[in-house]
Amino acid sequence: MFQVIFKNMDSSSLMAENVQNKIFPTLEKFPDLKSHRVTVTLEMENSPFQAGPDLFSVSVMVTGKKYKNIRIKKSSENFYVAVSNLTESFTEHLSRKHEKMTTKSRVAIKLKEAI
Numbered sequence: 751m752f753q754v755i756f757k758n759m760d761s762s763s764l765m766a767e768n769v770q771n772k773i774f775p776t777l778e779k780f781p782d783l784k785s786h787r788v789t790v791t792l793e794m795e796n797s798p799f800q801a802g803p804d805l806f807s808v809s810v811m812v813t814g815k816k817y818k819n820i821r822i823k824k825s826s827e828n829f830y831v832a833v834s835n836l837t838e839s840f841t842e843h844l845s846r847k848h849e850k851m852t853t854k855s856r857v858a859i860k861l862k863e864a865i
Contacts, residue, residue: 757793772837780844786814808832
């Protein structure tokens, strides 16, 4: 299940579509994520008291059996930069986690064979 949540900003189909276009290729690389819940939160922070640029934050949260409690958040003054940074970090994190799980399963198989 994939969900996009807007926080402190109006929902935009263009922004949601951009996030989906960036995140879906990563999700397709890891087929086990189809059974997980993936929530992307888009947030804009601006101060009503101080003038200055808006800060866009994009976070992803994955909950499920295999990939448990993954949370990544990236922020930037540019929405598209924040989404790109999040996508890169998310892909790297999933790759490391997948490699770690694969290594553990290989070690477990070798230990069973040794016994």
